[in-house]
Amino acid sequence: xxxxxxxxxxxxxxxxxxxxxxxxxxxxxxxxxxxxxxxxxxxxxxxxxxxxxxxxxxxxxxxxxxxxxxxxxxxxxxxxxxxxxxxxxxxxxxxxxxxxxxxxxxxxxxxxxxxxxxxxxxxxxxxxxxxxxxxxxxxxxxxxxxxxxxxxxxxxxxxxxxxxxxxxxxxxxxxxxxxxxxxxxxxxxxxxxxxxxxxxxxxxxxxxxxxxxxxxxxxxxxxxxxxxxxxxxxxxxxxxxxxxxxxxxxxxxxxxxxxxxxxxxxxxxxxxxxxxxxxxxxxxxxxxxxxxxxxxxxxxxxxxxxxxxxxxxxxxxxxxxxxxxxxxxxxxxxxxxxxxxxxxxxxxxxxxxxxxxxxxxxxxxxxxxxxxxxxxxxxxxxxxxxxxxxxxxxxxxxxxxxxxxxxxxxxxxxxxxxxxxxxxxxxxxxxxxxxxx
Ligand SMILES: Cc1ncc(COP(=O)(O)O)c(C=O)c1O
Numbered sequence: 001x002x003x004x005x006x007x008x009x010x011x012x013x014x015x016x017x018x019x020x021x022x023x024x025x026x027x028x029x030x031x032x033x034x035x036x037x038x039x040x041x042x043x044x045x046x047x048x049x050x051x052x053x054x055x056x057x058x059x060x061x062x063x064x065x066x067x068x069x070x071x072x073x074x075x076x077x078x079x080x081x082x083x084x085x086x087x088x089x090x091x092x093x094x095x096x097x098x099x100x101x102x103x104x105x106x107x108x109x110x111x112x113x114x115x116x117x118x119x120x121x122x123x124x125x126x127x128x129x130x131x132x133x134x135x136x137x138x139x140x141x142x143x144x145x146x147x148x149x150x151x152x153x154x155x156x157x158x159x160x161x162x163x164x165x166x167x168x169x170x171x172x173x174x175x176x177x178x179x180x181x182x183x184x185x186x187x188x189x190x191x192x193x194x195x196x197x198x199x200x201x202x203x204x205x206x207x208x209x210x211x212x213x214x215x216x217x218x219x220x221x222x223x224x225x226x227x228x229x230x231x232x233x234x235x236x237x238x239x240x241x242x243x244x245x246x247x248x249x250x251x252x253x254x255x256x257x258x259x260x261x262x263x264x265x266x267x268x269x270x271x272x273x274x275x276x277x278x279x280x281x282x283x284x285x286x287x288x289x290x291x292x293x294x295x296x297x298x299x300x301x302x303x304x305x306x307x308x309x310x311x312x313x314x315x316x317x318x319x320x321x322x323x324x325x326x327x328x329x330x331x332x333x334x335x336x337x338x339x340x341x342x343x344x345x346x347x348x349x350x351x352x353x354x355x356x357x358x359x360x361x362x363x364x365x366x367x368x369x370x371x372x373x374x375x376x377x378x379x380x381x382x383x384x385x386x387x388x389x390x391x392x393x394x395x396x397x398x399x400x401x402x403x404x405x406x407x408x409x410x411x412x413x414x415x416x417x418x419x420x421x422x423x424x425x426x427x428x429x430x431x432x433x434x435x436x437x
Contacts, residue, residue, distance in 0.1 A: 048413055110256065123156065125151075131305075191217045197211070250273040367410055401423075
């Protein structure tokens with residue numbers, strides 16, 4: 001039994017972690033558990049800051065895993081949630097006003113979207129995109145890229161955290177509990193390697209439903225022509241092209257990676273920003289494909305079942321719509337991306353001044369430190385980089401109140417102030433000194 005806070009002599013954070021050690025595996029959420037001396041529990045968030053239960057402020061570069069492009073608790077998003085909460089927090093089965101209004105904004109914004117269907121998370125959105133692709137093509141296999149993350153479902157749990165090069169196209173499960181029977185349905189190729197992709201697609205075209213790709217794989221940007229090459233191969237071999245835009249959607253540009261790179265997929269999955277910090281995702285795509293989920297077609301063999309208690313949740317839909325209204329304003333992305341890239345250059349100057357063989361890799365509002373001579377072009381380049389030094393640098397920043405997750409790609413949000421950036425540069429300077437020592 002936990003003691004009430006006033007009856008024990010632990011500080012509030014130690015008290016909460018004492019509970020979490022008993023109730024949550026590894027006292028963590030999902031796949032993350034920070035080292036004991038650096039972990040913190042958030043009691044409030046304000047713009048670019050997180051405030052922990054001991055009152056310490058962190059400058060936030062995790063940004064809710066990318067959902068918080070406007071920082072935390074943006075006033076217009078809060079107002080929309082409050083107004084919606086007063087009307088309807090949750091409805092199931094019949095449509096709700098907030099979801100309909102958001103669907104119109106999504107279809108207008110996303111180049112491939114003639115229709116969308118809602119989900120609760122990005123993982124669900126990618127799982128459903130694969131299901132729709134299989135239902136539409138009548139084929140089972142899907143080609144993904146080594147090191148690509150498509151969420152937590154069984155089909156996504158192949159070759160997302162490899163420790164060595166795959167025996168292409170054979171994918172390897174990264175988690176216990178993934179049925180062996182699925183292994184043959186997932187194929188894997190190296191990112192940015194069109195030749196390898198073509199060999200696999202040509203050999204497997206008869207059974208291959210789709211190629212699924214992150215337009216920016218974690219922090220690896222596509223080389224010139226890579227995404228357009230995938231489009232060409234997909235068309236040539238009768239395979240669908242799916243963009244997993246859970247991160248890139250509404251982040252690289254209002255129209256996501258599709259707009260930023262000028263390549264339109266058949267289907268795309270979204271999460272994070274579209275829910276404005278609430279539980280919401282969607283699959284977007286060509287009408288003839290999305291029609292496979294039309295509930296009027298239930299019972300037909302090509303009907304793709306999609307359903308969830310929280311799909312189109314009005315609270316998340318209102319938060320998403322309010323977020324989209326702010327980021328749709330002219331100049332939003334130019335300002336965000338330019339400010340971010342100026343900051344990357346300033347961080348690079350600090351690394352260089354200390355003579356560290358590290359780079360700030362990334363573009364637009366996605367970035368990470370990599371101890372490598374070049375920007376990565378695939379997952380093997382990431383594996384070849386010095387991960388141990390990157391982890392040390394990240395932990396040294398965390399110690400100084402800069403919230404980054406060690407060796408995980410991070411985000412830049414529009415609400416970081418000049419003072420936040422100066423503080424971060426000063427912390428980086430000290431972290432570099434610590435690393436060299
Ligand atoms: C590219 C990509 N796809 C899918 C997902 C899964 O989204 P969610 O965590 O909302 O289930 C993520 C999550 O980070 C992601 O980065």
